[in-house]
Amino acid sequence: MSKFKKLVDFKNWQKSTKTVAMVILAILVVIFVLSSLNVSEQDMLRNASPEIEQIIEDEKTSSRKSLTITYNDLGVISYISFTTSGASALKESYVGFAGGIYGADEGGWKFAGQMVNYTYRMLGTGENLLHGVKLTLLLTTLSMIIGAIFSVFLALGKISENKVISKLSSAYIFFFRGTPLLIQMFVIYFSVPGIFGFAWRSLFAAGDPEAVYKGAFIAALIAFSLNAAAYCAEIVRAAIQSIDKGQNEAAKALGMGYGQMMRTIIIPQSIRRMIPPLCNEFVMMIKDVSLVFAISLMDITTISKTIMTSEGNYLVFIPALLIYLVITAVFTFIFGKIEKRLSIYE
Amino acid sequence: MSDYQYILKTENLYKSFGTLEVLRDVNLSVKKGEVICIIGPSGAGKSTYLRSLNQLEKITSGKVFIKDELFLHREHNRTIHRAEPDAQKAMLLEMGMVFQRFNLFPHKTVLENVMIAQVLVRKKSAEAAKKLAIEIIERVGLSDKLDVYPSKLSGGQQQRVAIARALAMEPEIMLFDEPTSALDPELVGEVLNVMKGLAKQGMTMLVVTHEMGFAREVADRVVFMADGMILEENTPKELFDHPTNEKAISFLRSVL
Numbered sequence: 001m002s003k004f005k006k007l008v009d010f011k012n013w014q015k016s017t018k019t020v021a022m023v024i025l026a027i028l029v030v031i032f033v034l035s036s037l038n039v040s041e042q043d044m045l046r047n048a049s050p051e052i053e054q055i056i057e058d059e060k061t062s063s064r065k066s067l068t069i070t071y072n073d074l075g076v077i078s079y080i081s082f083t084t085s086g087a088s089a090l091k092e093s094y095v096g097f098a099g100g101i102y103g104a105d106e107g108g109w110k111f112a113g114q115m116v117n118y119t120y121r122m123l124g125t126g127e128n129l130l131h132g133v134k135l136t137l138l139l140t141t142l143s144m145i146i147g148a149i150f151s152v153f154l155a156l157g158k159i160s161e162n163k164v165i166s167k168l169s170s171a172y173i174f175f176f177r178g179t180p181l182l183i184q185m186f187v188i189y190f191s192v193p194g195i196f197g198f199a200w201r202s203l204f205a206a207g208d209p210e211a212v213y214k215g216a217f218i219a220a221l222i223a224f225s226l227n228a229a230a231y232c233a234e235i236v237r238a239a240i241q242s243i244d245k246g247q248n249e250a251a252k253a254l255g256m257g258y259g260q261m262m263r264t265i266i267i268p269q270s271i272r273r274m275i276p277p278l279c280n281e282f283v284m285m286i287k288d289v290s291l292v293f294a295i296s297l298m299d300i301t302t303i304s305k306t307i308m309t310s311e312g313n314y315l316v317f318i319p320a321l322l323i324y325l326v327i328t329a330v331f332t333f334i335f336g337k338i339e340k341r342l343s344i345y346e
Numbered sequence: 347m348s349d350y351q352y353i354l355k356t357e358n359l360y361k362s363f364g365t366l367e368v369l370r371d372v373n374l375s376v377k378k379g380e381v382i383c384i385i386g387p388s389g390a391g392k393s394t395y396l397r398s399l400n401q402l403e404k405i406t407s408g409k410v411f412i413k414d415e416l417f418l419h420r421e422h423n424r425t426i427h428r429a430e431p432d433a434q435k436a437m438l439l440e441m442g443m444v445f446q447r448f449n450l451f452p453h454k455t456v457l458e459n460v461m462i463a464q465v466l467v468r469k470k471s472a473e474a475a476k477k478l479a480i481e482i483i484e485r486v487g488l489s490d491k492l493d494v495y496p497s498k499l500s501g502g503q504q505q506r507v508a509i510a511r512a513l514a515m516e517p518e519i520m521l522f523d524e525p526t527s528a529l530d531p532e533l534v535g536e537v538l539n540v541m542k543g544l545a546k547q548g549m550t551m552l553v554v555t556h557e558m559g560f561a562r563e564v565a566d567r568v569v570f571m572a573d574g575m576i577l578e579e580n581t582p583k584e585l586f587d588h589p590t591n592e593k594a595i596s597f598l599r600s601v602l
């Protein structure tokens with residue numbers, strides 16, 4: 001418990017850690033606030049400047065040109081572009097923030113507008129890659145947390161002296177490490193409801209328009225958690241068994257029971273040794289989550305594929321890679337900090 | 347003063363690892379307040395004997411009595427008699443153990459090391475445990491190291507903390523398993539001094555040791571073990587000066 005207190009004891013963090021943590025937190029808050037804003041096309045056009053209204057009016061009557069108005073529900077950036085039919089030239093002239101549309105004809109605004117437009121086009125216009133980040137992070141973090149907790153029991157089971165418990169735990173670990181995650185997910189999403197006669201979407205209210213999507217999320221979460229538990233269990237077991245036997249004997253000689261010994265002596269010491277391989281496992285999981293494309297959950301990978309097919313934007317995979325890289329870097333950094341914090345006694 | 351004859355007694359203790367017999371018919375009786383040093387060549391079963399007293403090793407057969415009460419009786423790897431769980435726990439707590447490699451809890455400070463079992467096992471309040479812990483740590487001369495992690499201590503200091511940790515459980519018997527063997531020579535003295543202090547206060551002690559000077563000075567009785575058997579048992583003066591057993595003679599000649 002005191003270990004945990006030290007971790008959350010923000011006041012005593014190093015200054016650099018504090019800064020990074022604050023920046024990450026700020027970014028997360030901004031993303032969440034912005035993704036909850038939902039500016040409609042009409043709202044944006046309502047704020048449009050007279051010049052733009054004029055252009056739109058002109059375009060309506062033109063048969064040669066078509067007008068594309070693009071916005072995203074992140075609400076930050078929107079732009080209007082004009083396509084000359086028959087030609088592929090794309091002319092971007094305007095940029096708007098949070099629904100306000102500004103003229104970008106001159107100077108700095110024009111430059112800023114173009115930069116933003118290019119960036120934005122890279123990330124996709126209709127669907128946005130950043131929307132997928134939410135799902136990827138949520139699925140990775142939740143399934144790792146659930147899996148890690150479950151894995152402690154699996155690991156203790158595997159090293160248990162009770163033969164039945166030990167064999168059962170070993171079988172579980174063998175099964176989930178010996179079969180593909182994708183098929184495990186298919187079994188849970190398709191086969192299990194088939195066998196037991198229920199539907200994942202029926203977990204949610206009948207009128208819920210997102211019931212199917214939420215149902216798929218639950219199925220994926222279960223599959224990933226069960227799989228993560230198997231992999232983490234081996235990590236936990238190895239860490240527990242790496243603790244010097246003398247610690248066991250000292251605890252026993254002091255009259256501690258098995259539970260007390262595990263809880264206060266062995267597991268707290270092994271946690272530090274679990275961190276590097278757990279970080280590894282976490283990074284693997286971030287990438288494994290891309291398998292949800294197979295059950296139509298919109299994570300970074302699925303969205304990039306969608307953007308590619310719907311918009312013909314073959315460059316979209318490059319920012320997708322970069323987003324994965326950033327997520328991985330952030331979590332590696334966090335795990336490194338945790339490891340350092342847990343090593344104070346060494 | 348005490349209503350029992352022997353605080354600790356073993357009868358016909360046998361222990362084997364597979365086909366290797368480590369203990370062969372070990373009989374020893376310890377009276378309250380006695381300091382007994384167990385000496386002998388390595389592989390003689392000294393440590394195994396000590397460890398089988400507090401159940402770190404399962405004996406193959408034999409009887410262990412604590413305060414004249416039968417604590418454990420096994421024959422051919424089968425338990426014939428065992429004290430009730432509560433009584434068993436109480437009897438185990440009569441024995442404090444100090445290990446060759448200290449085995450302090452590295453993630454706990456000195457104070458926490460000495461407190462933790464008091465709170466978890468003796469069910470004391472944190473304040474009471476802390477009070478006793480501070481008192482005992484002072485006795486081993488480490489009052490200035492209360493909040494230090496073991497990794498920052500010298501071997502001798504770590505072993506003194508380990509002794510304090512065992513004492514904090516208020517045992518009646520202290521088992522020392524080669525407490526100075528892992529120490530640099532210049533650190534041996536500080537640990538032996540703490541042990542001498544304990545002996546003076548009348549603590550019952552079983553010490554497996556290679557420190558013949560300590561055995562000669564402090565022990566009431568010295569036990570010579572070889573090949574899993576007690577070959578000679580006498581006062582230190584008699585045993586060191588006039589050993590009778592052949593193996594004891596050659597062992598003492600090699601170490602003295």
